Amino acid sequence: MWLLTLTVILSGLLWTAHADSCAGRCGSGVDSSKNCQCNSHCERFGDCCSDYDSLCNGAPSPPGSTPTDLHGIASLIWEKDVNRASSSHITVNYQGHTSTSSGGVDKATHPYFTHVNEAVLFSRPTYSHFISLLDNYDHSVDATEYLSEHQWHETDRFLDVALDTDVMRETEKFLRSKGLVSGGSSAFRSKLHSLWFELYKRSSNGKISSSGFEHVFVGETKSNSVTGFHNWIQFYLEEKRGRLDYKGYVSRSQPDLIGSQFSWHQGLLKSKGTFFVGTSPEFEMAIYTICFLMKPNDSCHIRLNGHSVSIKTYDNSNWSGKQIATAYPM
Template sequence: MFLLRVTMVAAIVLICVLFSLSSAQESCEGRCGASLDQTLPCQCNGHCITYGDCCDDYQHVCVEATCSGRCNAGLDSSKPCQCNTACVSHGDCCPDYDSLCAGGDAGKETLSSVADQLWNLDVNRVSVTDYDVSYQGQVSSSNTGDSAAGPFFRYVNEAIFSRPTFSRLIPLLDNYNPNIGESESLTSAQWAEINSFLDEVLATSVMQKAYNYLLNEGKTTGTADFRDLLKELWFNLYPRSSSGPIDSSGFEHVVVGEYKNGVSGFHNWVQFYQEEKTNTIDYKGYVSRSNPEIVGAQFTWNGHRKSKGSFFVASSPEFDMAIYSICALMHPNAVCSFTMNGHSIRIQTWDVSHKSGAQIASAYPL
């Protein structure tokens, strides 16, 4: 009997140890930015967003441990670290507190102030009377069923698509091959469509505000430079992997979407609506929703699954491009946090890590 008890205790200890090791492997604690390790069940670097294999705590451990957009914010016990003067005495400052916050931003326009202005200037944002959505069932990101019998968009007044920036956006949506790993190129006619879209976007009050803010922040030197900057961020092609073919761009990934063993990118409501119209998207339900209207949708696109694709609903093309560009340039590879129209907003952007210069790998609201 004594021997049996010893054996049972040893077995329990072994199980606990193995469980502890398994749990550690599924966590990003101490692994943020680590290279791909195929022996582990999940990853903890920027590429895991693209490939959909991040550990469950990646966002909290690796992304939220920053003062980006949080300088002088009050205590937030849900965060892994803090960004106000009290954190110095308490020893719980985020690693980038000194570089982002300690110098102070006296006299500078805050990101929240800029976001509010962009929101108020967005005259092309679609009125609530011109669209209707149906959220239906809420699902978890690991859901594999279908909690939505119908489409997400029940109605959109398509007259809005005659507005200049919308009418220049839609022709761009079929210019790309969504298959990651297959070579991409743009014809002279397609570049003409891109330039026409940029002309219209740059003429809006929304993008003029973004330009003035980024000019004051030293992120651009003038109007011609700003146009080139937007083209580089969004439209110049690049390889999605360091050893792969030229197969992607910021616009293709964020607005149009891509796929390889699942959907990657796809964070634009106009594209979602257009694809629902042709029955290439099957909306499965919402993972999250917030205001101003942002949905984290679960869906399949051409048979490829997206566990959560988040996007602003009913925003204009110039608003999306402006706010994502600002976040990508001011807080690259980080969460960009601010308030807008009385609501807390967080936007994640990623840069193309294997290339010099700024090009958007992804951008989306959390």
């Protein structure tokens, strides 16, 4: 009798262990018969299995398949980012730690970037065409924005080369699988153009003076401060030209994220500007686009190279339709 009882107890323990595991269940739908869940919603509802993070967050999808959740697609496009800079391409100097309340006290006597291998990185098509866009905008949000025919052509060329990368191809596949992109082959391109490059007002009574691309990748000035400006390439180039003064780091985290304090355009202060260091233009546009469409006006929790990262995005509520007001890593 005691052998039968022991067998029943052990069987129950094995069933419970299986029910509490994500083994073979990553990305699956809600199963009310299980004690815990294994999809991206479980973090919000607090019912993830204990091994969800180790098994599912960033776990690779089967070859040739489309990832089912944010962790999967973030990890996939990180792996596909062949244009990301290696450690030999970039050297930085963090120097002193500062805070957002320091008032711009300089804790760094030297530039943040010590070395960037421009010959290798900036000759790559997505980099070179991205850089051609950085001087197309007036930094002031009080100035009416106007792009010439040539500047719009530069925008088109950047989209051409960005869309011709595995990062963007996987991004399109994922967004189509979620019903966030539909239509013909040009639909994804049109969506990127609308989200990032359509000019808009930043206030209900303001001028048409901004775009998602300008705010996030180029940076803007408003009154006596810097807004946006979340890209390492623009930071490096402006620092090299002597127009940007790095004041020190507010925060540091992996994979290669910095919250920096700096002044730009005649001393206007950015108390904390966060950005990835070394990621390609196409990767940043892709991950921000995914997070904006999947988690608009919210925090988008992902894993990159084994590290937890949150992306914050906001829609521009002062303009009809969806346009990216801002996007940045936290």
